[in-house]
Amino acid sequence: MRKVGIASIGAYVPPKILTNNDSEKMVDTTDEWITTRTGIKERRIAEDWQASSDLAIQAAQLALANANLEAKELDLIIVCGVTFDYPFPATACILQDKLGATCPGFDLSAGCSGLIYALSVGAQFIANGMYDNILVVGGETLSKIIDWQDRSTCVLFGDAASAVILGPVDTGGFRSFVLGADGGGGKLLELPAGGSRLPASYETISQRLHFIKMNGRDVFKFAVRVMEEASLEAIDKAGLTLKDIDLFIPHQANIRIIESAAERLNVPKDKFFVNLDRYGNTSSASVGLALYEAFLEGKIQKGSKILMVGFGAGLTWGACVLEW
Ligand code: UT7
Numbered sequence: 323m324r325k326v327g328i329a330s331i332g333a334y335v336p337p338k339i340l341t342n343n344d345s346e347k348m349v350d351t352t353d354e355w356i357t358t359r360t361g362i363k364e365r366r367i368a369e370d371w372q373a374s375s376d377l378a379i380q381a382a383q384l385a386l387a388n389a390n391l392e393a394k395e396l397d398l399i400i401v402c403g404v405t406f407d408y409p410f411p412a413t414a415c416i417l418q419d420k421l422g423a424t425c426p427g428f429d430l431s432a433g434c435s436g437l438i439y440a441l442s443v444g445a446q447f448i449a450n451g452m453y454d455n456i457l458v459v460g461g462e463t464l465s466k467i468i469d470w471q472d473r474s475t476c477v478l479f480g481d482a483a484s485a486v487i488l489g490p491v492d493t494g495g496f497r498s499f500v501l502g503a504d505g506g507g508g509k510l511l512e513l514p515a516g517g518s519r520l521p522a523s524y525e526t527i528s529q530r531l532h533f534i535k536m537n538g539r540d541v542f543k544f545a546v547r548v549m550e551e552a553s554l555e556a557i558d559k560a561g562l563t564l565k566d567i568d569l570f571i572p573h574q575a576n577i578r579i580i581e582s583a584a585e586r587l588n589v590p591k592d593k594f595f596v597n598l599d600r601y602g603n604t605s606s607a608s609v610g611l612a613l614y615e616a617f618l619e620g621k622i623q624k625g626s627k628i629l630m631v632g633f634g635a636g637l638t639w640g641a642c643v644l645e646w
Contacts (some may be wrong), residue, residue, distance in 0.1 A: 326445040327491035332384030333484040333614040335366040349473035356477045361577025365480025365602035368463045373407040375416045377483035378461030385485035397453035399427035402436030402606040405463045434573050434634025436606035442499040444488045456488040460606035469533035480602035484610025494645035498559035500552050507637035510537045548639040549583035553631050556641035573632035574598035574608040622646050
């Protein structure tokens, strides 16, 4: 089996900013509540004409340029998300066409754990020698499925895309992957209508069932537990200990979840990269966007050992250890 690593990364956020003060004008909330309960100060919002693939292409083109790779050299495209352009065709195929690539592509749905799931899937194709260059993109326009009248969710989410190019490496690379799911918790975080269970109808629209519904408290408890468990399992599988990890890249949902995980793991908080204050929860894009910004800030060097961990709808979770 070949070793697999990250050849390059890219990210894109739309320019429009929605601050907590803006949210105060939309629902019964305050900057103080949002800041103390979540750590979020602002988030990015896509234009009406922008679908997830429009964000994804920007991140993908940057990652291709950073890898010095032409789109035609890609062997596979995996797009993860919860806000695909359409139920079908796959957003990966739309992206393939827009990029001018000729390879196969498919979408992967694993909630906010999407990027870690997709990285693990892509890594298998490279490890077994089937492919060399794989584009993994997390692209989300969550603003399109937010209920802007629901204060318990509308202050949390934002729009973004992040892209990773996977390739074979001689040294370092991914040292472990841990994936998990508990479908019994699916109701805690869902978009009830628009699928075959509840096709779009006058009733589903009038009952606002085409928007995110979440039991925040229960998802919070689940998140804190799996962040700790999945991180420890991934580190153990990599043959490392907590002290070996230079940087933790957690899913950016809530600063209190990240701080609780840091405390439970007994890891200094400054080892956890945080940018949710500027972007909110961007679901499948979040871990890649954090990885990209950590890289730009010089927090990642050759040989750095990085733990990425995510959790979300499904319920799902995932963690991996990467040696840069
Ligand atoms: O990506 C994975 C998916 N999502 C997550 O990871 C989210 C996980 N959950 C959370 O981050 C937190 O549970 C929330 C941020 C969603 C909520 O924070 P909380 O501390 O768990 O608050 P809560 O749901 O227990 O609500 C506390 C109070 C409630 O009022 P009452 O019932 O105590 O009177 C809510 O109605 O806060 C109220 N509330 C708000 N108040 C002002 C809920 N949303 C707001 C708001 N502004 N935006």
